[in-house]
Amino acid sequence: FNTPRILKSGAFQYTVPTKRKNHRFLLASPRALEDLNLKLDEFGEELLSGESFYYDDRIFPYAQAYAGFQFGQFAGQLGDGRVVNLFDLETESGERFELQLKGAGKTAFSRFADGKAVVRSSIREFIMSEALNGIGVPTTRALSLSLLPGTLAQRNYAEQCAVVSRFAESWLRLGTFDLYRYRKDRNGLRELCDYTITKVLKELPEFSANRYKEDKYSDVTEGGGPDENVIDILDSSRYDQMYRQIVRLNAKVVAYWQVYGFLNGVLNTDNTSAIGLSMDFGPFSFLDKFNPKYTPNHDDVQLRYSYENQPSIVWWNLTRLAESLVELIGAGPDLVDDEFFVEHGVREDQGPDVLKRAESIIYLASNEYKETFMDNYNRLMSLRLGLKxxxxxxxxxxxxxxxxxxxxxxxxxxxxxxxxxxxxxxxxxxxxxxxxxxxxxxxxxxxxxxxxxxxxxxxxxxxxxxxxxxxxxxxQEQRRNIAQAHNPLFIPRNWMLEEVISEVEDSRGEEYGRLEKLLLMSSYPYNPEKWGNKLKDLETKWLQNEVDAVNFMKQCSCSS
Known part of the structure; x- marks a missing residue:
């Protein structure tokens, strides 16, 4: 299963979780269990810890392949180097979520990595996934945390390992499209786009193709081109609509990040969601104090992923997506399903028109990105201030x-x-x-x-x-009522996570009361009644954020 390989077609490889010396299920997110309407039994805990796995004639675990631009440079084929996708979960309301384990062992896409995730990074991802969801920020979710006693990973030193089970409507990334572009796989890319339209996005809002022709916010991102080079787009194809929906969804989530002061730390195309979710939590942080140039990533010496750069970097990633789709969005509805085009691509005489149309779509999308971002930013900031x-x-x-x-x-x-x-x-x-x-x-x-x-x-x-x-x-009453629905009473900080991680690591998982407390406060940040009656002094300390200033605005490495 786990022989390293470069895929020539497709974007996944069957795999299974690696059997470890010991598996110890630690705890599950109560809010995730509630949202999924799940009750865990012993076998469920074994599945979520990676001790067992399920398969039948339709289901078998797998790892996804994708490519990506990392710190602005194309890195070739990447993929789930330590993630095993188990199966889909369906709720009573018909929602479907893809469930996966992070830290479950080597896959065909591990490259030089060991397939492990350490306790430190696993706790951070577990908490932050549920914290963002609790605030209301679009995000992937975490279901459970398990320890792997006796399994160590060599990072700066030998660290204890863990497994996080996590779920999302889709784990599709912009880097998935990068993979097909990298392979020059036209047919595969088209199939991926059709899958994205029918199975992932499902609905594509319809509007005038030329909407957003005016650039209202020229200073927000580096845009797509001057007005005089834009042609009128008479009609949209399904691929135009797909691209612009991906643009809209990402503009919305970035607005949430900026309003609530969240920094991902590593916004490469391989960890930018195709459906606008916060995902892949490594050297993340919330702003302790407002500093636009702050980056939580110790390795980000050029401040590429700083707070002030997040909107423009995500647009940069979306521009790379447009480059992967240039043939499909350039073709337009009249050409895109033409038999010759589907089989062979653009004729030489069609090239200039296809390129012109693609450039115009990208320009319109850049304006749409900026306007969607600003509309959501202004709306959310207004609500935080108690404005109607x-x-x-x-x-x-x-x-x-x-x-x-x-x-x-x-x-x-x-x-x-x-x-x-x-x-x-x-x-x-x-x-x-x-x-x-x-x-x-x-x-x-x-x-x-x-x-x-x-x-x-x-x-x-x-x-x-x-x-x-x-x-x-x-x-005053109206102002408070509006604001309190959008201002979380609690947000987890890096120094709190360090306290929790130390307790779990030092006790080798025997003590995790602080972790349970942090999970409850993070999962229900607007509702103190859900925080429980334990560790009230710690709760007060965390709420008041009482710590030496040296612990604010800290940085983390990408090591995990």
Whole structure:
């Protein structure tokens, strides 16, 4: 099963989980179990830990192949190097999810890797998957975490190993399309697109093909080309619609990331979802403090995946997708199903028109990406501020807020909580604890000047904010009701994850109360009643984010 190979066709290879010395199911996500309407028995736990696997005449485990651009460079064939896809789960409502195990052993696509996942990275992915879902961010999910006692992986040192079971509507990546382009497999690419349309996206919204011809946000990403080079698109093919739907879905998820301060850390095409899900959690982080140039990836020395670059990098990835699809989106509805085109491709005399049409589709999609991103960003930011709708001038209000957050360095997400609870008269409650204390007991002139500036910035912004509330006639109660539905009371931070990981590693999985607590708080971030009655002091510490400043804005390596 696991002999390394380069696929000449297709995008998967049958495989099975590697048998380990010991398998120990640790815990499952209660929210995932609830959403899937699952009850786990002993065999279910064995399946999710990789100790057993299921197959019949229609089902057998497999690993997916894909290619990818990593840090801007094409890396050739990649694939599930330690992931085994088990089977699909179907809920009572008819939703289907693909279930897989990460850390389940070598596959045909492991290349130089060992097929293992360490406890550290497994806990991080387990928690973050459920945290993003709890907030409302489109994401892949985690179902369970299992330990592999006696199995070690050599990273910077010998680390304990684990298995995460995770699920998603689809694990299709932009890198899957890269694979077919890399192989110059025209027929395979067309089959992949047809599968994506019918089985993955299922519905393709219809609208005027020339919609988004105007570039309203030329400064948001590097766009697709000048207006004068765009031709009128008279009608859309199903492949045009597929591409633009993938663009829309990714624009939406990036807006969520930017509003809630989430950074993936490694946005290569092989871990960019074709259906707009957050996925593949490695050196991720939430913003502790607002710094647009922050990257959680220690290896990202060029800041390629920094907070401010996430929107443009995802568009860069989507442009690589368009290059893979250039023949299909360039052909148009009249040519794309032509018998000669299907069999042989573009005739020489058709080439210029096909290329022109493809460039125009990409240009329209770039505008659509920017507008979809901005519409969702403005909508979500408005809701976090307790506003009923988006009005003219809100962009300036949001920009001023980010300037305040950057210059004062107050906690990014806690600011919104303090704002929704505030009567908007006491500006000092918005200052971080250390800044507040220095303002109350200044040590020297520098501190006085710095904190006076912070006070003035917040006061000025609050006046603009109160004026905006008045324009829409929003009462304090209405503002709080709107905001509290969109401001999570809790967001897991890297320093909390480090505490949890240390407890599990040091006890070799015998103690994991902090992990259970973090899972509950992360899974239900708007509802403290779901957090349980254990470890209340720890809960308070985490809620107040009480830790030395050296623990904020930390970076991780890609090692996992």
């Amino acid at each position: 709708s988006v009005m003219d001038g809100d962009n300036e209000l949001f920009a001023q807020l980010l300037d305040v957050l950057y210059k004062t360095q107050v906690d990014y997400n806690q600011f919104f909580i303090k704002l929704q609870l505030s009567n908007l008269d006491d500006h000092l409650i918005f200052l971080s604890k250390d800044v507040h204390e220095r303002y109350a007991h200044p040590q020297d002139k520098v501190d006085v000047e710095r904190n006076k500036e912070a006070e003035d910035l917040i006061t000025k912004w609050l006046e603009s904010y109160k004026e905006r509330l008045s324009r829409e006639g929003i009462t």
